[in-house]
Amino acid sequence: MPAVSLQTRDLTFSYLPGSPVLRGINLEIAADTFTAVIGQNGSGKTTLMKHFNGLLRPASGQVLVDGEDISRQPVSELARRVGYVFQNPDHQIFSASTRAEVAFGLRNLGLSEGDVQARTDQVLEEFHLLPYAHRQPATLSFGLRRKVSIAAVFAMQPGLLILDEPTSGLDWKSTQELLDLLHARNRQGTTILLITHDLRLVADLIPRCLAMSAGQVTAHGATHEVLANPATNGALKNGLPPVHQLAASLKNQGFPANVFTVDDFGAAYRATSESLRGDAA
Secondary structure, three states: OOOOOEEEEEEEEEEEOOEEEEEEEEEEEOOOOEEEEEOOOOOOHHHHHOOOOOOOOOOEEEEEEOOEEOOOOOHHHHOOOEEEEOOOHHHOOOOOOHHHHHHHHHHHOOOOHHHHHHHHHHHHHHOOOHHHOOOOHHHOOHHHHHHHHHHHHHOOOOOEEEEEOOOOOOOHHHHHHHHHHHHHHHHOOOEEEEEOOOHHHHHHHOOEEEEEEOOEEEEEEEHHHHHHOHHHHHHHOOOOOHHHHHHHHOHHHOOOOOOOOHHHHHHHHHHHHHHHHHHHO
16 A cells, blocks of 8 residues: 555634634645654644544645545545554454454455455464454453554555554553554555654654644654754643653753653763763863
8 A cells, every 4th residue: 555645734623613623734744754643632633633534524724645635535435545543442343353353444445355364364463463363352451452453454554554542551562562563564655643642652763753732733853853842842741751851950961952762861971971071181
């Protein structure tokens, strides 16, 4: 499936009259990119993402997928290009077994039964779900249900993949395994948007970032540039990674402002130590 690009033009949306949730958003997401979507609860992250697969429609403005206005396209058609993983897996899972859940979307794509089974087996193996293939998803733990919901959309190989808090309920090892799968899919050409509050994950593992506040985009670009943006820092209200807050407390020792990962901190510490030794000499 070819990668998908996105664009919004003066996008506005309200759930209730007089209470705008999205406020004139103009945005471009290039094909083949991997972008984290961050911001506090109520900033409009999920509301914006649901416009890209037609679950929500603009009050005014446009949403374009690959340059095409999608206002008249049904969700069933958009789902072939835009995959959406809900924040709560129980809003998505409905099949009697994990295998059936993963295979359902593939059959809707019109694949042959042989291709359905082959791709289902591949995805179940990638997500370490083969031991649960014949289990009812409803009987699995929240973390496993999360994996099932992601695997079912992942299997359809959409050109754009949107995931809403996909690492909620996963331990760090499972989170890293998921990000490895997403990066591999991104390298194959899939555009990925990942909503998250986990800024450690964003700083360590996701190359681009889109920050939102009060229904508007406050910053969009390379992750460390967005996290260093004062507008982002203010909107997140000390939600940045603890290592950044530690580095900020050491600014009088010469630590730079753009420290967001342990590797950043180590490099800054070494540079600062060498500088202090040079001054002492």
